[in-house]
Structures are given as C-alpha cells and as structure tokens.
C-alpha cells in the first residue's frame with residue numbers, strides 16, 4: 240500500500256513520533272528535505288512528540304551526530320549501493336543515515352539493533368520492498384565495517400566529518416594539527432550558556448535560584464554576567480521557570496556589548512540586531528534608560544527582537560526596519576555608540592549549527608567582505624564626533640575581520656582603533672580574534688573604533 244504523505248513528503252504516520260528513532264527520522268527529513276535548521280527541527284519535533292527524557296536525549300544525539308557526519312555517511316552509502324545517493328527517496332536516505340550513524344558512531348547501540356530498527360522504520364514509513372533494500376545496505380556495511388573505517392580514518396575530511404574544501408582551507412590557515420583540533424571542537428555538543436539579565440537579577444542570585452531547582456552551573460570566565468550550565472533540565476523548563484532572568488547566548492557573543500560600554504541615557508544604534516542578543520545586552524547595560532535603536536533587514540526578525548526585549552522587560556529598545564547598506568540621512572552623527580554585528584560566514588560557530596558546514600560554500604564566502612564594508616561605511620557616518628563603534632563577527636576569516644578593518648581605517652582617517660581590556664587577561668588589545676581550538680569558546684572577532692572629536 241502506498242505511504243500517505245503531506246505536501247512536504249512527510250509520511251502521515253510520522254507526524255506523531257512514538258519513540259526516539261521516529262522523532263530523529265522526522266527531524267532529519269525536515270533538515271535535508273525542507274532546509275530546516277537542526278535545532279529548530281529537533282525542537283519542533285520533540286515538542287510535538289512528548290517523549291520521555293531518555294528518548295529525547297537519544298533523538299537529539301542521533302540527529303546532531305548524523306547531520307554533522309553527513310559527508311562521511313554519504314561516502315559509506317556511495318560505496319554500499321549502486322543507486323546514486325542523491326536519487327534515493329528522502330525517507331530512505333534519512334533512515335539509512337540514522338542507521339549508519341548508529342553503526343559507526345554510537346558504540347552503545349548493538350549493530351543488530353541499529354539494522355533491525357532501521358528496517359522497521361522502512362517498513363512503517365516507506366514503500367513495500369524498501370525494507371529489504373535498507374537491510375541489504377546496512378548488513379553489507381557491517382560486513383565491510385573495518386575496511387570502511389580504514390578508508391575513513393585515512394582521509395581527513397571523512398575522519399573529522401567536515402567538507403573537503405573547508406578542511407583544506409583550515410589546513411592552509413592553521414596547519415594540520417590546529418585544523419584537526421578545530422574540526423573536533425565543532426563535532427562536540429555545544430554547552431548551554433546564559434547571560435543574566437542584570438536589570439532583573441544578579442549573577443549570584445540567579446545562580447542560587449538555579450541551584451535551588453536542581454541545576455548545576457559555572458560562572459563564565461569571559462563575561463561577568465555569563466553562566467555556563469553543566470546540568471540543566473532543558474531550555475524550555477528554564478524559560479518557564481525564569482522567564483525574565485536570562486538570555487541564551489554564547490560566551491563570545493557577550494563580548495561586543497561589553498566592549499561598546501554603553502552608558503545610561505545614551506542613544507545607541509545596533510544595525511544588524513536580530514534576534515536581539517546584543518541589543519538586549521546593551522539595553523540592560525544602560526539600565527533600561529536611554530534608547531537602543533535595533534535594526535534588521537528582515538521584518539519577521541524584528542519581531543524576535545521585540546519579543547526578546549519584552550520577555551526581559553526592557554523598555555529602552557525600539558526596532559526599525561533598515562537595510563544597513565542604505566544610508567539614512569536623519570541618523571547622520573546622531574548616535575553616541577553604534578554596534579555593527581555584521582552578517583558573516585559564521586565559520587566560528589559551526590559547532591552550534593550542525594547543518595551549517597554542509598550549507599556553506601567556498602564561493603559563498605567571497606560575498607561577505609563587500610557587504611560588511613558597505614554596512615560599516617554607513618554605520619560610521621551615524622556616530623557622533625568622539626563616539627564609538629564596535630565591529631564584530633562570528634567568523635575566523637581574516638578578510639571579514641582584521642583585513643576589513645585595516646581597509647576601513649586606511650579609507651577613514653578620522654577613525655582610530657582604541658584599545659580595550661581583553662576579557663580574560665585584562666591586557667589592552669586593539670582587536671580580539673577568538674579561535675575555538677585556541678580559546679575554548681566560539682570563534683569571534685571584535686574591535687572598538689573611535690571617531691575623532
């Protein structure tokens with residue numbers, strides 16, 4: 240009997256997954272078929288499924304792992320079937336990826352269970368006969384597992400689960416050892432870090448509140464308002480229990496607002512602001528006074544800023560639809576401080592976005608510097624004489640960071656890079672380029688610029 244599917248190709252029976260593997264299959268289909276972000280697909284699926292904690296954790300590990308290992312799993316599939324991998328029916332492709340991931344990367348799952356459960360998924364969610372195909376591919380893989388492992392081990396991109404172009408790029412940039420360390424960092428699960436909303440509570444008080452609810456957390460070594468969770472009941476529960484007290488933010492992302500050092504009562508512009516992590520940090524540092532104008536090019540993203548500001552009870556934030564590349568005359572020399580947290584290649588944060596390494600391309604990287612330069616040029620005109628501009632990105636590409644700022648300074652003699660305190664060493668630095676493999680946090684760049692009086 241044909242399997243009934245909705246217009247997205249999602250089998251009807253998958254709409255309410257009954258266990259971790261079904262949930263993983265549904266999430267993976269959304270990621271590879273509809274281009275959904277891994278975190279969003281997982282969140283959406285797990286909320287709908289209402290599974291036990293153990294099943295939730297299993298599905299999360301399986302999906303994050305299978306997405307990160309896509310290239311290696313494709314390689315194995317390519318060796319084990321005559322059909323072109325791209326032409327496999329999506330649901331079968333995803334079932335096979337989940338099965339192969341368990342076989343190669345989840346030691347605690349017996350190989351037989353990985354095969355049998357994958358066959359059961361095929362029986363339930365695909366056409367007659369596909370279960371035999373899945374069984375054949377997975378049993379064949381088991382017979383050749385050692386040989387396949389050897390091939391994977393001897394090929395760095397397959398071994399470290401990254402696209403070949405990216406591994407080659409990083410080998411040129413950092414050398415083999417560091418490129419390898421960076422890839423391994425990206426393959427680890429990201430830790431959950433929170434920024435305490437200093438307008439509502441203090442870090443000490445919030446840590447105490449967390450402990451009383453059975454959570455475990457450490458203080459961030461990078462930001463005085465940062466917390467790193469070591470045992471948490473999950474984000475949803477934290478949001479329900481402490482809706483106004485924190486914002487989920489990477490430790491590196493907490494640095495630009497601190498370097499901007501906004502003062503109460505000032506007028507501040509955040510030109511690339513959605514979803515509002517740094518905007519709400521700036522608003523809190525200004526003690527809910529003055530005005531933060533938060534812009535983005537996408538209207539739906541402005542809504543996220545407004546929702547986050549409302550949740551954190553910040554009333555000094557106003558959103559504006561604005562393309563940073565288009566000069567807005569009435570803003571000329573109107574702001575005390577401006578933040579440009581530029582759209583970028585995002586190569587510093589691949590650990591947090593499992594699918595991102597597969598959706599980026601080398602040619603795609605080339606477009607960012609021109610866009611960033613344009614936004615920075617406009618932003619610099621919005622700053623008052625003597626005012627401050629912070630430029631930041633979450634990438635480790637020199638062309639989007641150090642080199643871009645050098646070019647800007649050559650073309651804008653009225654601007655200087657001012658020193659600021661390194662968040663850990665407290666030594667004065669002109670710019671901060673963080674590398675995951677060296678600094679143990681997400682890759683990030685920031686510099687502080689000041690306009691002549």
Ligand SMILES: C[S@@+](CC[C@H](N)C(=O)[O-])C[C@H]1O[C@@H](n2cnc3c(N)ncnc32)[C@H](O)[C@@H]1O
Pocket residue numbers: 492510511512513514515516517518534535536537540561562563564580581582583614
């Ligand atoms: C790195 S993200 C900003 C993250 C944000 N600052 C935060 O901390 O939550 C870059 C943002 O720039 C926006 N963007 C892209 N092109 C833009 C443009 N031409 N003008 C303004 N914003 C733009 C994107 O929509 C995205 O939300």
